[in-house]
Amino acid sequence: MTSKTIRLEFGKITKADLPRLTEVMKRAFDDDAQKHLGQESGGPPGYDDGEFFRTWLFPYEESVGYKILFRKSIIGGIIVWILPDGHNILGTIFVDPVSQDMGVGQESWRFIEASYPETKSWRLGTPEWATKNHHFYVKCGFEAVEEDPLIPAEEGMTIYRKGSGPNS
Numbered sequence: 001m002t003s004k005t006i007r008l009e010f011g012k013i014t015k016a017d018l019p020r021l022t023e024v025m026k027r028a029f030d031d032d033a034q035k036h037l038g039q040e041s042g043g044p045p046g047y048d049d050g051e052f053f054r055t056w057l058f059p060y061e062e063s064v065g066y067k068i069l070f071r072k073s074i075i076g077g078i079i080v081w082i083l084p085d086g087h088n089i090l091g092t093i094f095v096d097p098v099s100q101d102m103g104v105g106q107e108s109w110r111f112i113e114a115s116y117p118e119t120k121s122w123r124l125g126t127p128e129w130a131t132k133n134h135h136f137y138v139k140c141g142f143e144a145v146e147e148d149p150l151i152p153a154e155e156g157m158t159i160y161r162k163g164s165g166p167n168s
Contacts, residue, residue: 006070006102006103006104006107007070008068008069008070008104008107008108008111009069009070009072010066010067010068010069010078010108010111011066011067011069012064012065012066012067013053013057013065013066013067013077013079015058017067017074018050018053018054019050020074021050021053021067021074021077022047022048022049022050022052022053024074024075024076024077024094024095024096025043025047025048025052025077025094026041026043026047026048027096027097028076028094028095028096028097029041029042029043029044029047029048029094030042030043031097032130032132032133035132036129036130036131036132037129052092053065053079056079056091056092057079057091060081062081062082062083063079063080063081063091064079064080064081064082065077065078065079065080066078066079066080066108066111066112068095068104068108070099070104075095075096075098075099075104076093076094076095076096076099076104076105076108077092077093077094078090078092078093078108078112079091079092080112080116082116083150085120086118086119086120086121087119087120087121087123087150087163088116088119088121088122088123089122089123089124089150089151090112090122090123090124091124093105093108093109095108105136105140106136106139106140109140119163120163120164121161121162121163121164122142122161122162122163123148123150123151123159123160123161123162124137124142124151124159124160125151125152125154125157125158125159125160126157126158126160127156127157127158128156128157128158129156134158137160140162141162142160142161142162143160143161143162144158144159144160145159145160145161146159147159148161
């Protein structure tokens with residue numbers, strides 16, 4: 001699978017997808033923890049038992065989740081918050097480690113941008129130690145910012161924004 005030949009599909013996340021998505025999310029976050037922190041596992045609360053999706057995806061009408069599919073198999077996921085004023089938030093994007101470095105993330109980001117063409121800006125927060133994330137977001141056109149009214153400033157986090165809007 002190479003970035004020139006890969007054909008991804010995207011579908012809305014359903015509760016039936018949670019077991020497989022949780023497996024993929026756990027592998028992706030644990031891989032980062034091993035590479036960057038020297039820890040066996042690690043991720044945001046609920047990343048390893050499906051609670052992350054039950055907390056951040058299903059309760060909110062602004063939250064939309066997509067499964068990333070290759071050959072009908074889930075290889076990643078995305079959660080975006082689509083806000084009424086067009087200043088949207090990328091909650092998470094993750095790709096199974098076996099499918100990374102093949103253009104999956106960039107193609108997934110292009111899908112999100114094409115799906116929400118009215119977006120004025122995108123924002124996100126990512127851990128400072130997650131250097132691969134930083135490289136990916138910059139490659140997708142994001143810029144690090146000191147603060148953002150939609151992303152809480154947390155110690156150890158870097159905030160990124162793409163596009164223009166309030167406080168940009």
